[in-house]
Amino acid sequence: MADITTFANRLRKNARHWAKWAKRLSITCYRIYDRDIPEFPLAVDFYENRVHLQEFETGWKQEEEEYNAWVEEVRNATAEVLELPLEAISFKRRARQRGLSQYEKTGTQGDDFVVTEHGHKFIVNLEQYLDTGLFLDHRNTRRMVQERAAGKRFLNLFAYTGSFTVYAAGGGAVSSTTVDMSNTYQDWSKRNFELNGLDLKRHKLVRADVFVFLEQAVKERQQFDLIVMDPPSFSNSKKMSGVLDVQRDHPHLIDQCLKLLSAQGQLFFSNNLRSFELEQDKIAACNLREISAQTVPEDYRNKKIHRCWLIEPGRP
């Protein structure tokens, strides 16, 4: 087993570095360790004064006892280095593909608390689900959306807890539609909207399968000026008729969004599939620009955490 002090020393060094950076930018939720050392395949994220510690499965075989001891060592080292009580460190194991999907409960209730990002408030829970309620890798993207939102009709697809909508509303969007098929996450979005004082008459929540919503919206000739579409890589929820496969389905999803965009409209399209390849030849004529270099934040060592494109109607 690798010596825990290697991890502790790196974490201490990183924590100092990123704390200065975060202070300068007034950021309170950020990543301080991103699988820096292969023997410690972990991500350590600060959510204000708590820590979301994730282990990524590597396929290493270990006896249960040995593994549990290692987890305790890692948690203890993290608490000690960051000078936090052990209860402030939430540990999760992120299995590859199988096991818990991001929508499933972990079995632990945890407690909801509120973090602030660029003046907006978000409810997070580090225990209850595999994800926390706020994806930190889209911090820059949220800001870019806010900067473009003034006077716009905004559409948020695969919205999760509605954080893009909170930013769009903060940037002066005149109206918005937030679409997700999960009751849990629509309720979470609603709580985030209320927390940030959004007018629920202008900012609509729609619980629907995005494929069905898009079909209907195109039929009704709805128009939006700004769209964010950040689908999961795969989804086979019982609530949808087929299976979502972002590699297979993205040309169709983007085409549908292009039909809903006003002439000067813009679509942010993003996903996290490592092997993803954008198939531009299968997409209707549009201007398309990859902006991942701007959207992936500095605190992520893994620059492939997501890829993001800005897409506008018109000729390529």
Ligand SMILES: C[S@@+](CC[C@H](N)C(=O)[O-])C[C@H]1O[C@@H](n2cnc3c(N)ncnc32)[C@H](O)[C@@H]1O
């Ligand atoms: C990766 S998250 C999106 C992250 C979000 N854009 C953000 O930055 O906070 C995926 C979300 O898509 C939703 N989802 C998955 N398949 C869907 C579908 N076919 N229609 C609507 N929502 C779907 C899930 O419920 C989940 O909330």
